[in-house]
Amino acid sequence: MLNDLLQMAVILNILAATIRMATPLLLGAMGELVAERSGVMNMGLEGMMLFGVFIVWLVTYLGGSTITGIGFALIVGGLLGLLLSVLVIYLRVDQTVSGLAINLLAVGVGEYIPRMVNVQNEIVQVDILANVNIPILSEIPIVGEILFQQNPFTYLAFISVPIVAWFLKKTKYGLAIRSAGENPKAVDTRGLNVNRIRTLSTIFAGMMAGLGGAFLMSVTSRYLPEMTAGRGWLAIIVVIAGNWKPSRMVIATLLFAFLSALQVTLTTFEIAIPYEFFLIMPYVLALVALAASRVRSAQPAKLGVPYSRE
């Protein structure tokens, strides 16, 4: 009887952690989706997320609140999106190389600044954002515990899915974004500015990535360089494995998040499987998912192709 209860608690814990861990992936992936739909492949997602983490830490160190930090993470994410746009859209630098540049910059700044400003290596605790219980819904047994006793970011991430889906599919701005990725010439003929649409979409992607990073920091509280550990890349993979469709992307995200949750929860128990095995599981799954996702029917036709009138 007691054993059963314990098992139940562990399972609940893992499932709730799955939802929580899906947050940064989902935020990053929804932003990436918008950018890719407009025709820009944002390979700097990992770095943008890393900047989000670092900015929240920096603001806390300088005496600001977590919320202020999140605000700055949004701004910096947007600026990085703008930087990527200038490189990829206007200067036509290769997308892989531009993304790499942003990722490396994030690693460098994220290690150098904390070491130099915090010379004494004081412990800087970022205030953890409290979970918000949704009235009534959080009272539901099991489901309430898993879904409705989460961080505000988590709700935001999951709400962003239908909003982005609706925005892309039903609004005229969404149509313009999708057309910029499929047939930029037609968009241009209609008198709309393809490059501006793509720039705005990429800035949005940067902001969402910054937010994803900010979330990570606001639940972890202690800063470590390269804390994102590939989550930005997983978000890019979520878009591909989800065939550029929001609903399928949620499924892919939950799979990755489940593996991470399993790792976090099970390492507290004495089990025979080594800890590192759980660490590499999401990456291995990502490779398998990519190998299996042959269907790329919804991939934007002009993804990663700079537009010019000539």
Next chain:
Amino acid sequence: MLRKLGIEIVKREKIHPLFQILAVLVGLLLAFLISGWIMSMTGNDPIESFKVMFRGAFGEKRKILNTLMRSTPLMLAALATVIAFKAEVWSIGQEGQIFAGAMMSFAVYRLIDTAGLSRPVLLTIVILAGVLGGALLGGLAGWLRTRFNVDIIISTVLLNYIVTTMLLFLLYDHKYWMGANNYYPRSDLILKDYWFPILGDTGRLHMGFIIAVVLAIVVYWLIKRTPYGYDLRALGANPTATQFKGINVKRLILITMLVSGGLAGLAGSIELFGVHHNVNMDLSPGYGYTGIIVALLVELNPILVIFAAIFFGGLINGSVTMITSTGVHTSITYVIQAMVLISVLVCRAMANYRIRRIQHVE
């Protein structure tokens, strides 16, 4: 907006080579200016720090030799990048392949440890093992691309994470490779008889540097003078046309990833037997990524890679002196590297355009 000012931006028909070099130099200058600004923000004197850095890199004979030692893995990682990027195969797996190479050489070394082989024989075996380790990892990404259409960029990034985590697994908890008396995750030292021979009477420059320079020339020859190099360049220039010419594109991608991975794997083996003499997590502090920057900086020219690698080797070596005498942390080199990449890319791209005054109003 610009048109109202009576100017417009147009693409240049031809770019003078001198102008291109100028663009790179301006980019470098810009990168150091911005990095210096970041240094001054953290309360350090950038000019003094850069001076110390330069002296630490090239100030005396021993320091120059150590700079060359640091440039060795960068050179090999850059050559690995040259081979891949020439064919527009966007591999960023050099970092993981360096580790894979080191791990494979160490595994083989442990297997034949007690055989009592002479140094040249053992070093040849472990070097080949390192090449094989890197090639296998690169080949895996190539195979995933040709068989399952998995993007090489993404698979190589994932494999980087997987390989370093596997090494972590081997080095922790005293189970496999971790030295018995070590507190930190690192293996025992390799027997001193099997270390790479040191070149010169001072410093830590080893034989690996010569191997890297020779390979730069080999890669140049491979790309310029062999049928494989021709196919490689054709694939990079126009993949569709290459297919129609009857070249087996899939096979070519696979070979490219094997060769590229092998070069990076060699770097790992060289770092292990030439510099660290034990396996640890800092075997490559991002040499794979720096190698990519080196290759891009010289527009994938294998001969120029030698000089660019020495420049970045100097940066890394100089930063060690800098932290002891000015307190600026060595991680500033990552900032400088990223800034170099971004600003050189921007300056080079801008060199393709020029500003023109509009002669007549439409």
